[in-house]
Amino acid sequence: MVNRKLVRFLSFRYIILASILIVLAGGLVLLPKYEKREGISPETLLSNVISPERYITTDxxxxxxxxxxxxxxxxxxxxxxxxxxxxxPNAVNIPLKNILDVDSEPYLNQDQYDVILFSNDNLYSDQAWVLCNRKGYKNLHVLKGGINTWFSTIINPKQPTEDMPSNAFKQYAFRKAASMYFGVAYPKKVQKQAVITKNTNTVSVPKKIVPKKKKKKMPVEGGC
Known part of the structure; x- marks a missing residue:
């Protein structure tokens, strides 16, 4: 009963968040149009906000x-x-309040990397995505459910019941093995059962080197 109430609360929260994002994007459509405007058009932003393609799952x-x-x-x-x-692992910390800072742009405005934004849930990461998308940044994604879902699916996956389909057990096996990869310790019996399907090598992820973009020199204006 408690779980159902929690699911309803979280669903209601995400519906409210999605509504706010759509209203904000829609409001930009109604703003006066200027000849010089940075980033994508409000109409394109609204279309992007409605699309769920920005999300990447924890799996x-x-x-x-x-x-x-x-x-x-x-x-x-x-x-x-x-x-x-x-x-x-190897995440870069750029708080939401600093998303539009000049120093943040080389990390967020990328054409060589898939930028994955995440927070505890989707609240801050969705806001960050809207701000970056408005600037015209590419390759932006949001981790669906954020750190909270990461813990409930990857770090502490729930074992499926016997009446569930076979793919649920395959998913659980992957998640169990993944949790071991990310440092969760299990009894030896469980470790033998868990197998990572695509890569069994437990090697630390190398640090990313983010290329810094050179700042464009502004033209020198004449006059006093």
Whole structure:
């Protein structure tokens, strides 16, 4: 009963968040049009906000990290305190309030990496995605459910019941093995049962080197 109430609460929260994002994007459509405007058009932004394609699941992300996908760039948009307590491997901390800072642009405006934004849930990461998308940044994704879902699916996966389909057990086997990869200790019996399907090598993920973009020189204006 408690779980149902929690699911309803979280679903209601995400519906409210999605509604707010759509209203904000829609409001930009009604703003006066200027000849010089940075980023994409409000109409394109609204279309992007409605699309669910920006989300990446915890299973997809775990698989890419385990297989050492070199195209990943993880951005933790929570505050520094939360970041220091726990974050994903090799993530860069750019708090939501600093998303539009000049120093943040080389990390977020990428054409060589898939930028994965995440927070505790989707609240801050969705806001960060909207701000970056409005600027016209490419290859942006949001970790669906954030750190909370990461813990409930990858770090502490729930074992399926006997009446569930076979793919649920395959998913559980992957998640169990993934949790071991990310440092969760289990009894030896469980370790033998868990097998990572695509890559059995437990090697630490290499640090990312993010190319810094050179700042364009502004033309010198004449006059006093």
């Amino acid at each position: 997809e992300l775990a698989d890419r990290i385990i297989n050492q996908d070199p195209s990943l760039l993880l951005i933790d948009v929570r505050d520094k305190n939360n970041f220091n307590k726990y974050s994903l």
